[in-house]
Amino acid sequence: MDIEELKYLLKKYNDQTATPEEIRIVEDWYESVNGEVPNFSLDELANFKANIYANVEANMMNTAKDGDKKNTFKIYRHYFAKAAILIGALLGIVYLFFVNPNRSAKSSLTANHEIKPGGNNAILKLANGTSVVLNDDITGQISNQQGVEVTKTKSGELVYSIIDQPGANVALMNTVTTPRGGQYHLILADKTEVWLNSGSSITFPAVFCGKDRKVAVTGEAYFEVAKNKLKPFIVSTKGSEVTVLGTHFNINAYDDEDAELTTLLEGSVSVKRNNQCLLLKPGQQASITRNSNLINMKEIEDPNVLVAWKDGYFQFDNADVAAVMRQISRWYNTEIQYNGSVPVKQYIGRIPRTVSAKELVEMLSYSGIHCTIEKNKIIVNPK
Structure with a gap:
């Protein structure tokens, strides 16, 4: 998939005109990057992020105007979940290929001390x-x-x-x-x-x-x-x-x-x-x-959402931090340690279970769950 096609699909995703197959391609997009730098500027990525939230808000307003109060809350959560998934992918690409362009998506897997996925x-x-x-x-x-x-x-x-x-x-x-x-x-x-x-x-x-x-x-x-x-x-x-x-x-x-x-x-x-x-x-x-x-x-x-694990994903829908970290602890066979009290936060998102622990904590940080890896442990920090 070339860069113009990718931009086209992202626009359709944000315009709510993408087909189910196109939605799947966009949401799985970042898994197929494999170390190649996408030709996006930081401004373009920032605009995609802003457009996603703008469309979430617009869809919520339209739902409220239509008067379907019974299903409004369900639809809100649907759009926020979709936005969280895509924004997590976009921010992951920004970090991997712009903030730290000299490392590939797979480089951290080679470190001897790296916590590996199951x-x-x-x-x-x-x-x-x-x-x-x-x-x-x-x-x-x-x-x-x-x-x-x-x-x-x-x-x-x-x-x-x-x-x-x-x-x-x-x-x-x-x-x-x-x-x-x-x-x-x-x-x-x-x-x-x-x-x-x-x-x-x-x-x-x-x-x-x-x-x-x-x-x-x-x-x-x-x-x-x-x-x-x-x-x-x-x-x-x-x-x-x-x-x-x-x-x-x-x-x-x-x-x-x-x-x-x-x-x-x-x-x-x-x-x-x-x-x-x-x-x-x-x-x-x-x-x-x-x-x-x-x-x-x-x-x-x-x-x-609750059986995404069998298809190779962590997927969370308003899960608390402790519940998220218990799943991570089992899959990465590692100890979770809290630096202070457990943060009070609800997490929405989808993460492939194939990523290294280092990439995982980077993705979690974009949603406010700040972790570090020390001596084969994942440390959860207040901020």
């Missing part, structure tokens, strides 16, 4: 107690259990495939665990797909033999459950039990979070905690706070 890392524990490190060195068949072949693809997926009639009606349990700084995608024998986030695990049978399909999860996992009306899919955590027939949903059950969250994107699920049971519809989230037996439900404006 990647596809996990350990598979088979029913016989054997552990297999799922790194890039291993591909092909790993095991055969109850007529189920376990293979690791070249693209990094762990796949369970039924190749023969199950040899026994006894569940052989397997566990996949991701470390801090790891993630993994696996396909179970029933074709259910599971994405594990950092510091998470799933325990499941090599083949589902009984009247249901039960798995156990710690940490965070996103599910796309294969439909089977005769065998409900049940996910158990420390705090709840989620039952589905076929659907897309996310469970966040980290021990260091304030609450366990189940967010539904498609289909329906029931969330059970002791004697309470709540049925969710798409766009709803069940929340169970620690040391509580109550399940609370709320509407989520854009549930895709």
Whole structure:
């Protein structure tokens, strides 16, 4: 994409005339820079920033004039989120290629002390107690259990495939665990797909033999459950039990979070905690706070924000600083230290999970979260 085309797309983005595909190109633009200096002047970049906010304000005013008070707040947040994403990209380009033009976008990755982002890392524990490190060195068949072949693809997926009639009606349990700084995608024998986030695990049978399909999860996992009306899919955590027939949903059950969250994107699920049971519809989230037996439900404006991690992004919608830094700590496998009290600030933005920690803290600083990297720790400063 040449410079004139890029300027043209940015203008359409700001004029609210861009197609969905053009919007995607603009918002992913800065990921494809790869060290090449875009031919923008600082004045042009400043004007783009000013135009973005001007369009946000104009759209808010038009919404208010139209009298649609019910949806005004939702639309405000939509435009501010879009603006925050693009402004973060523009300011990142300004820093990387104008303020410090002698370094490439990838140069900081070479430093020995640099905190690196996570990647596809996990350990598979088979029913016989054997552990297999799922790194890039291993591909092909790993095991055969109850007529189920376990293979690791070249693209990094762990796949369970039924190749023969199950040899026994006894569940052989397997566990996949991701470390801090790891993630993994696996396909179970029933074709259910599971994405594990950092510091998470799933325990499941090599083949589902009984009247249901039960798995156990710690940490965070996103599910796309294969439909089977005769065998409900049940996910158990420390705090709840989620039952589905076929659907897309996310469970966040980290021990260091304030609450366990189940967010539904498609289909329906029931969330059970002791004697309470709540049925969710798409766009709803069940929340169970620690040391509580109550399940609370709320509407989520854009549930895709909460599963952006599986597509390679941090994405935040009015998240507090502590919540932002917990995600960063898990993915970069690093300690977060606060210099003084935790800053009181809400963060909106989207950041690729592939950037180095140094680039990450530079991006956060544009939104007022000021960090430094010291001795493999990320220090959060008041200002």
